[in-house]
Amino acid sequence: MSRAVGVLGGMGPEATLDFFAKVLRRAGAGSDQEHLRLLIDNNPGVPDRNAALSGRGESPGPVLAQMARGLQASGADFLVMVCNTAHAFEDDILNATSLPFVSLIEETRDAVLRERPALRRVGLLATNACLDAGLYQSAFAPHDVRTLTLEGASLERFMELLYRIKAGNTGPDVRAEMRSLALELVDAGAEVLVAGCTEVPLVLGAQDVPAPLVNSTDVLVERTLQYARGLAPLPERSVETPA
Amino acid sequence: MSRAVGVLGGMGPEATLDFFAKVLRRAGAGSDQEHLRLLIDNNPGVPDRNAALSGRGESPGPVLAQMARGLQASGADFLVMVCNTAHAFEDDILNATSLPFVSLIEETRDAVLRERPALRRVGLLATNACLDAGLYQSAFAPHDVRTLTLEGASLERFMELLYRIKAGNTGPDVRAEMRSLALELVDAGAEVLVAGCTEVPLVLGAQDVPAPLVNSTDVLVERTLQYARGLAPLPERSVETPA
Known part of the structure; x- marks a missing residue:
């Protein structure tokens, strides 16, 4: 069995659906059992990333942290997030769990x-x-x-x-x-x-x-498949500080 | 915010993707925030339902129970399962959590x-x-x-x-x-x-x-939207004994 993927999603839902569909297409599985286990939290209630970063709304950090903890509790072996902008809050996710986080x-x-x-x-x-x-x-x-x-x-x-x-x-x-x-x-x-x-x-x-x-999205799909199947070493848990 | 939906999926993954896509289409949302929160456990590792029921394989019950517990821990308010046959193991799910279960x-x-x-x-x-x-x-x-x-x-x-x-x-x-x-x-x-x-x-x-x-699947999509939005009372937690 491959590693279970925890997906922070819903930002937006269509992008998460696109990711899910592409993982299935690219998995090239011949039966249910050859597919990956994906734990997807499609949470459209994550506060607007653009509003937060421009000072017009609450931070999505605490919600993302809670989602990450839930995905770990459900059995995820590593985390990915299907939203570029939300990576500004990557530290909140890293601090919430002990799981490797794959940066989009x-x-x-x-x-x-x-x-x-x-x-x-x-x-x-x-x-x-x-x-x-x-x-x-x-x-x-x-x-x-x-x-x-x-x-x-x-x-x-x-x-x-x-x-x-x-x-x-x-x-x-x-x-x-x-x-x-x-x-x-x-x-x-x-x-x-x-x-x-x-x-x-x-x-x-x-x-x-x-x-x-x-x-x-395509890059994340390919790398998710590689990480899940153990074909690439998962990233070290370190936070790159934005310039 | 509507109720969060916990989805027992991966049986098969394409059917779960189909359900997810249809929920998004039917939600008629105009922004991320109007969509439903869906917690999806797309677990293709659930033992084959047909093999188990014909005595040729292990029961999927314990895995389904574990998935249900994980979905509750992640914040699901009620559960659905995108597989008809797996409903033969509905009792394992009901016994694993305190959440309402919507029977397909x-x-x-x-x-x-x-x-x-x-x-x-x-x-x-x-x-x-x-x-x-x-x-x-x-x-x-x-x-x-x-x-x-x-x-x-x-x-x-x-x-x-x-x-x-x-x-x-x-x-x-x-x-x-x-x-x-x-x-x-x-x-x-x-x-x-x-x-x-x-x-x-x-x-x-x-x-x-x-x-x-x-x-x-379409029935489950429609009913999931109604339950999530509080437009229908969630089913009582009772187990119908198959004849």
Whole structure:
């Protein structure tokens, strides 16, 4: 039996469903018993990450800590979280349990560097709170990779799109707008794009953009399968301090 | 905040994914925060229900009990289980926690009787173990409804189809074969068909058969939303003894 995966989810629920579906597809299982055990806490009641990080709402930290403890009590062997922005509260999770925590941010960075080892400039499709918290910037800085981000009106449009996706709108208009924002980053010099918000891949695929697109959800799916099956050593329990 | 739903799942994982997806679709939520909290234990390691009930394998009861306790510890307010056959082990779950348990069998029977109050004969697309345990038969008996079931070679074909679906095969051949088995029950006099195994609706829809098809997964989705939102009183904690 493989290791049981504890999933902090619900941020949003569609992204968690997307993760669950992809784990099943990629598991390549021929019977129930070859699949992974996934303990999923799809908790849409986690306080809004963007509101909290901009000082307009309560911290999601205590709720995430409680979810992590529950997942450990239910039998999880390690934890993952299907939301980039919420990784700003990773310390609350690490302090709540004794389980290894697989960072979506660090795994995505590593996948980008594997894709393009001599990378100079990466484009981030990430929320303003994720950017403000410097999650990807501090992950890439030690590798001398410059991060390009949406700013001003473009970032506002991006955030508006995310809330439309969370409300269930993944139609052609939303797809076209997301694509045009991605192209802005490519025009600015991004050699690789990171879909660094789990809502982005719901409306943007590799075929939509002229640069390699690294999808943080896909990276987490692949690594989750490897960790669960014991094909990669689980990360050490240490907290990287954001710059 | 609505009531948190504990989901005993993984039997199989595709059926659990189907349930999760349908709850999100039907919730009609406009933001993360309007969705339900679902605690899902997708545990494909639950011992094979059919093997256990035919005396060829260990009972899934203790594992289901442990899952139920974990879901309660994680904050579930009531429990559902996305597998018809596993309801033969409902007592193990009821004895393991103090939570209300929503029976997929009873909810499906009630939905069938709402669909056709003067029903005489219902056709069951259910596993041989589900049939042997008499789950649906004993649920319908007090209502003077006769249950029609697949038998012999037809039941063997049905079981073979289920394991193909669990292995990821939901193609046209599997669909056509499932449809022809459903038609056998209609030809035998079934006025309503019950998709009484959570794999069945993955390959059979209402448009495929000339009689009303009550999908146990859909029933559970609708009722879960109602219970979670406090629109229906949760079932009393009592165990119906199979006939």
